[in-house]
Amino acid sequence: LSMADRDGWIWLDGELTPWREAKTHVLTHALHYGSAVFEGERIYEGRVFRLSAHSARLVNSARLLDYDLPWTREQIDDATREVVKANGLAFGYIRPIAWRGSEVMGVSAVGTKVHLAIAPWAQEGRLSVQVKPGGIRVTMAKYRRPSPEVAPGAAKAAGLYIICGIEKDRALKAGFDDALMLDWQGRLAESTGANVFLVLGGKLVTPKVENFLDGITRRAVIGLARKRGWEVEERAVMPQELDDASEVFLCGTAAEIVPVGAIDHRHYQVGPMTRTLMADYAELVRQPDCEGFGESVHFATCATVER
Ligand code: PMP
Structure with a gap:
């Protein structure tokens, strides 16, 4: 079923809009x-798991790109709840998107309006990467994440997803x-739609966020691990360290926690720490108080990162 041809409601610029009518013009600035x-x-x-954290990150992303987003974090939270309810969804995925419209054409965005749509649909289980019995197979990407x-x-x-x-x-x-990307200095960064964790010498290690996505799932996983009394290191991780890892997993909203069975020639077991965190995460997302911010209150608000 095409994403454009479905029943349901999409919240578009303040209105609940029938799914098939939520359209944008070919001369939309965002498309070009x-x-x-x-x-x-x-x-x-x-x-909605960590709803306020996601809305806050959306507002922050808009600010980083100098968009005049006409909605506050609180309004986006309310709109999200409204459209989830309108669609009667118990399990699903939500795609909020803010974009520059078709009011003016040209590189300059002056005169464009910033639109906002929130589209939720039914979804159970994972999206983008599926759990496999022995873990998924990952390769190293050729392109790197950009420097600050x-x-x-x-x-x-959107532009960073090319x-x-x-x-x-x-x-x-x-x-x-899936593929694992390095950052501009050759350190491990993230996969194409998730963050990455390694188990090294019994410790959980994850790349410190520097100019790649500060995952809300990543923060939740760190919180779960620390709650268990496990040590978590956020630091620069070199790709050679993958040789010594006993477990590797990816985590993200769509992927949840996905064990990695191989990265090119390296092989990993789906180990006890990964399994425990998968169970803990499955329980966490079903808590009655799972909306809100959780561990994700602050996001980097400046466009450049100190080195
Ligand atoms: N990195 C990338 C490139 C992603 O697309 C995602 C998914 N949004 C993540 C990391 C994980 O982020 P989150 O846990 O907030 O979904």
Whole structure:
């Protein structure tokens, strides 16, 4: 079923709009110049996991790109609840997106209006990467995440997903499930749609966020691990360290927690720490108080990162 041809409601610029009528023009600035910021959220038992954190990150992404977003974080939270309810969804995925419209054409965005749509649909289980019995197979990407001098990587911006799309498809064509990207300095960064964790010497290690996406799931996983009394290191991780890892997993809103069975020639077991965190996460997202911010109150608000 095409994403454009479905029943249901999409919240569009303040109105609940029939799904098939939620359209935009071919001369939309965002289509030509990549001027859109978005979120990916999940509905569990009728509640949106970390809703306020996602809305806050959307507002932050818009600010990083200098969009005049006419909605506050609180209004976006309310609109999201409204459209989830209108669609009667208990389990689902939500795509909020803010973009520059078709009011004016040209590189300059002056005169364009910033639009906002929130589209939720039924979804159970994972999106983008599926759990496989022995873990998924990942390859190393050729392109890297941009440096802070090249792009505001803290923004969940459409334009920053060009590389993710290329690398995801390259990986799929070569028989892998996903690709792992390095940052501009050759350190591990993230996969095409999720953050990455390693178990090294019994400790959980994850790349410190520097100009790639500050994952809300990543923060939840760190919180769950610390609650269990496990040590978590957020630091620069070099790709060679993958040789010594006993477990590797990806995590993100769509992927949830996905064990990695292989990265190119390296093989990993689906180990006890990954399994425990998967169970803990499945329980966490079903808590009655799972909306709100959780561990994700602050997002980087400047376009450049100190080095
Ligand atoms: N990195 C990238 C490139 C992503 O697309 C995502 C998914 N939004 C993540 C990391 C994980 O972020 P989150 O846990 O907030 O979904």
